[in-house]
Amino acid sequence: MSSSKPTTSPVSVPEAVVNRLSxxxxxxxxxxAAGKPTTSSSQLGRRLGFxxxxxxxxxxxxxxxxxxxxxxxxQELIDAIRCILGTDRQWKVALVGVGNLxxxxxxxxxxxxxxxxxxxxxxxxxxxxGNEIESVPIYDIARLRExxxxxxxxxxMVAVPAEHAQAVADQxxxxxxxxxxxxxxxxxxxxxxxxxxxxxxxxELEQVTFAVANRLRSAEHGAExxxxxxxxxxx
Amino acid sequence: MSSSKPTTSPVSVPEAVVNRLSxxxxxxxxxxAAGKPTTSSSQLGRRLGFxxxxxxxxxxxxxxxxxxxxxxxxQELIDAIRCILGTDRQWKVALVGVGNLxxxxxxxxxxxxxxxxxxxxxxxxxxxxGNEIESVPIYDIARLRExxxxxxxxxxMVAVPAEHAQAVADQxxxxxxxxxxxxxxxxxxxxxxxxxxxxxxxxELEQVTFAVANRLRSAEHGAExxxxxxxxxxx
Numbered sequence: 001m002s003s004s005k006p007t008t009s010p011v012s013v014p015e016a017v018v019n020r021l022s023x024x025x026x027x028x029x030x031x032x033a034a035g036k037p038t039t040s041s042s043q044l045g046r047r048l049g050f051x052x053x054x055x056x057x058x059x060x061x062x063x064x065x066x067x068x069x070x071x072x073x074x075q076e077l078i079d080a081i082r083c084i085l086g087t088d089r090q091w092k093v094a095l096v097g098v099g100n101l102x103x104x105x106x107x108x109x110x111x112x113x114x115x116x117x118x119x120x121x122x123x124x125x126x127x128x129x130g131n132e133i134e135s136v137p138i139y140d141i142a143r144l145r146e147x148x149x150x151x152x153x154x155x156x157m158v159a160v161p162a163e164h165a166q167a168v169a170d171q172x173x174x175x176x177x178x179x180x181x182x183x184x185x186x187x188x189x190x191x192x193x194x195x196x197x198x199x200x201x202x203x204e205l206e207q208v209t210f211a212v213a214n215r216l217r218s219a220e221h222g223a224e225x226x227x228x229x230x231x232x233x234x235x
Numbered sequence: 236m237s238s239s240k241p242t243t244s245p246v247s248v249p250e251a252v253v254n255r256l257s258x259x260x261x262x263x264x265x266x267x268a269a270g271k272p273t274t275s276s277s278q279l280g281r282r283l284g285f286x287x288x289x290x291x292x293x294x295x296x297x298x299x300x301x302x303x304x305x306x307x308x309x310q311e312l313i314d315a316i317r318c319i320l321g322t323d324r325q326w327k328v329a330l331v332g333v334g335n336l337x338x339x340x341x342x343x344x345x346x347x348x349x350x351x352x353x354x355x356x357x358x359x360x361x362x363x364x365g366n367e368i369e370s371v372p373i374y375d376i377a378r379l380r381e382x383x384x385x386x387x388x389x390x391x392m393v394a395v396p397a398e399h400a401q402a403v404a405d406q407x408x409x410x411x412x413x414x415x416x417x418x419x420x421x422x423x424x425x426x427x428x429x430x431x432x433x434x435x436x437x438x439e440l441e442q443v444t445f446a447v448a449n450r451l452r453s454a455e456h457g458a459e460x461x462x463x464x465x466x467x468x469x470x
Contacts, residue, residue: 016251018445022438027422048422085441086448093440100342104335105436110420114437115444155443179443185345187262187283195446197439201340202349203257204432205328206320208390208414209350210253211430213321 013061018085020058023048025081029113032074040071087115094148094177096168097159098123098138101183105159106134119151124164141168148175155179162186169196248296253320255293258283260316264348267309275306322350329383329412331403332394333358333373336418340394341369354386359399376403383410390414397421404431 027047031039041059042052059065062084065077082088093116095102105111106118122141123129129140139147147153156172158165158180165184172180179195182188190196262282266274276294277287294300297319300312317323328351330337340346341353357376358364364375374382382388391407393400393415400419407415414430417423425431 014251015442016249018442019438021445022435022441023422023433025441026420026435084445084448086444086451087441091440091444100335100339104339107335108436110435110437111440114441116437116440154447155440157440178447181439181443185261187258193450195443195450197442198258199436199439200257200261200345201343201434202345202351203254204416204434205326205346205351205390205392206257206260206322206349207250207253207432208416208430209321209326210256210319212389212413213319215428215430216321 017058017061020048020050020054021081021085024055024058025078025085025114028072028074028078028081032078036074038071038073041066044072082115089115091116091155092151092153093118093155093157094144094151094153094172095121095136095157095159096123096141096144096172097161097164097183098125098128098133099159102159103133105157105183106136116155118157119153120147122147141171144168144171145175148172148177153177155181158182158184158188160184252293252296255283255285255289256316256320259290259293260313260320260349263307263309263313263316267313271309273306273308276301279307317350324350326351326390327386327388328353328390328392329379329386329388329407330356330371330392330394331358331376331379331407332396332399332418333360333363333368334394337394338368340392340418341371351390353392354388355382357382376406379403379406380410383407383412388412390416393417393419393423395419 024044027044028039040052041055045052045055063080065080066072079088093111095105095118098106098121102121102123106121111118118136121133121136121138122144123138124141126140128138131138153175154177156169156177156179158168158172160168162184165182165186166188169180169182169188169190173190173194177194180188180190182196182198185200185202187198188196259279262279263274275287276290280287280290298315300315301307314323328346330340330353333341333356337356337358341356346353353371356368356371356373357379358373359376361375363373366373388410389412391404391412391414393403393407395403397419400417400421401423404415404417404423404425408425408429412429415423415425417431417433420435422433423431
């Protein structure tokens with residue numbers, strides 16, 4: 001028996017699984033773009049450096065997606081994963097902070113195809129206000145509540161200096177966003193019922209140095225290299 | 236019995252644990268900066284939105300760090316985590332691609348305190364070559380191998396457009412780096428023994444929408460809100 005509908009009941013799955021769902025989604029989109037209608041857990045895994053068992057186990061959290069003798073129908077699995085991730089529709093996003101990082105985020109090509117549209121940007125520096133970057137209008141941060149509400153923004157990206165991040169997050173929550181992605185190097189407090197993810201760029205480097213240091217320790221101990229450490233995350 | 240030395244034998248731990256180690260490290264650094272010499276798993280957990288059991292379980296992968304009647308000595312635990320993460324020394328980093336994102340990375344204040352020094356940047360656009368940004372010299376990408384070798388660079392950050400990312404990664408590996416952090420929206424192939432982490436900014440947003448969508452599904456099903464989903468990642 002196979003079913004292409006994801007389980008819609010609430011599921012509690014590890015963060016790392018959700019992370020890998022995003023990676024499967026991107027890979028499936030590449031496969032479709034290459035004109036192939038179907039794929040398999042081993043093909044998908046090989047492209048990303050995971051075992052086929054890992055791919056099947058991750059997807060099994062949400063339902064049964066394979067078809068006997070066929071494997072996965074790519075578009076069907078794409079639709080299912082987008083439904084699971086909540087990106088089977090567009091999300092309106094506001095960016096706060098138009099410094100170098102904010103500008104990079106406005107220019108980032110990866111958001112739109114995945115269902116994220118930055119509809120407004122905010123900055124406290126009045127010389128930036130009134131301009132557009134990548135067709136996104138920049139507003140005075142004093143107007144955050146009004147604009148977020150008028151444009152029905154649901155998600156906020158915080159790209160301001162650490163000392164302003166909590167105040168900005170508070171304003172976003174008051175204005176009605178339901179989720180925040182924080183790029184400032186500080187831990188934000190948000191009320192219950194608001195989702196948040198922190199992006200700490202040094203943390204990504206530490207994942208790499210951990211793997212390198214671990215490999216050196218393995219070598220010192222004469223142990224086999226742990227391949228799963230060497231290639232544990234894709235991209 | 237408690238020991239402040241981390242286990243130095245090779246360990247295979249989930250990526251999410253390594254991620255949380257980085258978060259504990261940042262929080263401990265804040266506690267020390269606030270003048271407090273000791274802390275506890277419950278204090279540490281509360282600040283980051285984790286249970287004390289989670290903190291203890293994560294650290295138990297690497298050794299025993301608590302002292303009866305005292306808790307954690309912050310500086311001791313900081314030193315141990317840095318040793319585990321491999322950041323008990325400075326790492327020399329090269330950045331490839333000096334667009335908006337590259338410029339944001341050069342201006343990012345979070346790398347240096349954690350042990351990462353960007354010592355060289357590369358770009359193919361000759362108008363950028365010869366300049367410095369944030370005291371980092373920008374070189375012609377044609378000189379990548381020579382400069383990486385001369386400056387003994389160990390890690391590379393790839394911030395070029397997707398279509399150039401694999402070629403850049405290949406050059407970095409040839410030049411001798413042992414780890415790569417990739418910001419381009421593409422899956423890189425690297426040889427065995429080279430560590431890589433992919434930073435996909437849309438993935439961070441998808442973590443948030445997954446939590447929001449999950450909460451909506453929970454509400455529809457009349458289930459209790461899953462607090463661990465709402466605040467599952469810190470910062």
